[in-house]
Amino acid sequence: MNQQRTIIIKDYKGDVFYEYTGSFSYKMSGRKVDLTDNKTGNKISVYMGDNDTFIVTDSGIKGEKK
Structure with a gap:
């Protein structure tokens, strides 16, 4: 639930x-990426083109010591 990510x-x-x-x-299906905010429940759909690049970076758990 507290996992921080950047897309x-x-x-x-x-x-x-x-x-x-x-x-x-997030869930990727073909050229569509569905995002669901874990805190608010808001849903976002993003459609990508043929040559687009999708990058997701996990930056750790909020409040976790590094």
């Missing part, structure tokens, strides 16, 4: 066209 989606030129940071889960 970045870049186009074929390498330009970022979507970025989201927080505690969320």
